[in-house]
Amino acid sequence: MLTITLPDNSTREYAAPLTVAEFASDIGAGLAKAALAGRVNGKLVDTSYRLESDAAVAIVTGKDPDGLEVLRHSTAHLLAQAVKKLFPSAQVTIGPVIENGFYYDFAFERSFTPDDIVQIESAMAALATAQLPVKREVWPREKAVEFFLNIGEKYKAEIISDLPAAEPISLYQQGDFIDLCRGPHVPHTGFLQAFKLTKLAGAYWRGDPKNEMLQRIYGTAWPDQKALKVYLDRLEEAEKRDHRRIGKIQDLFHFQEEAPGNVFWHENGWKLFLTLQDYIRSQLSERDYIEVNTPELVDRSLWEKSGHWEKFGKDMFVTETEQRLYAIKPMNCPCHIQIFNQGLKSYRDLPIRMAEFGSCHRNEASGTLHGLMRVRHMTQDDAHIFCTPDQVQSEASAFIDLLLTIYRDFGFDNLILKLALRPEQRFGDDALWDKAEDALAKALDGAGLAWQPSPGEGAFYGPKIEFSLRDSLDRVWQCGTLQLDYVLPERLQAVYIAEDSSKQTPVVLHRAAFGSFERFIGILIEHYAGKLPLWLAPVQLMIMSITDRHADYARFVCMALKKQGIRARLDLRNEKVGFKIREHTLRYIPYQAVIGDQEVQTGTVALRALDGSDCGRLTIDECAKRLIQEVQSKGKRQK
């Protein structure tokens, strides 16, 4: 007699052991059909798992996050099976589940081509239609190693040899394909109905560039076609929002061969850049920051003292003149410490919050450059807070507050916070780390935010908080950072005089909210899909004449609005108004004002919003007032 408890706490009794699948069909035929796996006492198992004693059992379907994972994992196996069928000499390696899908790495004598992918995909579909049962077996380790070596799968044999001795070696067989896998897997391949191979790429064996390059095939898999379509549509939407595409349409910036990774900001893009800079400036001055500016070209000796030369020298651009070697600064901190070091500082001077819109160059590997998101020349909204150890927590709290204010102004409400803790290799004793980590944790708790620790991810000189935001497509971007640093101020001999008149080393907090303006602008463009809210839009209002005889009045209106700080432009071209409206609508200009005889006579403008709605005929002052109000609300007020 055994008792099975369901997730709703109801129980069922059975006289004899039964499998998860049998249990599911006892509950209902529909559930049995949908059962991908089972969860027995919290552990994920195959539907063929035999229930021999009392247990808490849940039937896992595609709706269950675990079920989706099983589905994707099984689809990765299906991919491997299809590849082995078409290309028997390919060796299988690993095939894990990733966000939204899976991949499988293969060793193969030639590169897979897009044509191969099409073939592999249809082979997968055929194998799925065949509804091959997926069977699990546990083998002795030696037998498994021998088996895989015999069939020429040296990577699999290597994986098994590296598994912990206690780990049972389970193999899964579907048709004539046998793969090492922890499982669980779907009962048969017929469950794998909604998948698509998406990408083809190289990847190193075990992620190490010293190892041989394997070929990775990426795919996505979902419980049904509808969910797959939703996902594919989202990819398409992301493509439409690509900031490189929108940057071209809206004439924001460009790149060219002669300056890889360096942005040519056009008038519109630069206006956006300056708007963001003004915004940050106003936020900083409210919070008692000072703004400074430091050299971009600094002698090698300072970078040697700071430690950058040794650690990051190869990522720095250098230039030589009069037998001196200069480096273009990759970060601002050493220079800020030079400013701090001018004159003797007292504990009474602290904290000093020193900000700079620092122009930094880093020689990023060519393959990592990506539009505005990853550049070689960037401008950070950087600041360094010099404070006493006791001030760390309150400074951290103040920065978190600032950062939340900033992110909310841009419509990012969904944040992910991580506290990166001490790494293996680190400077400073454990007592110092305890104190530092504790201060940051308390600051996070004080803000009432959920956060996760990430052990071992801290910098060698101190722990840090990483602030990531989710954009409107649910993509995660790391932007803000707050890093405690005990090492650099000491290396560069920063001191202050404490209450007891002893010399002390200040703590430095490196901090940024945007990260870099370039990257943040890229994120904003994609977040808003190019439809920047009025307060950010480089061109806020387009004033259009209907015929030439309205041009003078249109110019007058434009000047009047510009005087009130509105970014207005004129379109006096000899075109029909419908043509002009279409063009500016496609460029997402937030407001358009039409000027014809009636407006000239009444001293008004006919205002039209981007969504096509008619805002009516307004006097110039009314129009200005309306726009200014919307700018001040930063688009947070409902229309």
Added chain:
RNA sequence: GCUGGCGUAGCUCAGUCGGUAGAGCAGCUGAUUUGUAAUCAGCGGGUCGUAGGUUCAAAUCCUAUCGCCAGCUCCA
């Protein structure tokens, strides 16, 4: 940096088996003076990323190189 793909007019792209370059949009000129998402007509525009090579002949094939794209690695 590594692997693979790509690079043709200002933009988006076509160009078959190697035979001497094409469309739409944009631009220019002219007509049109127009009321809320495309007025009409005509015209100009390319060292096919760059440098070599093969060939009677190269956008097309080969090599190198630069850049871009996807992923890997990296990301102070």
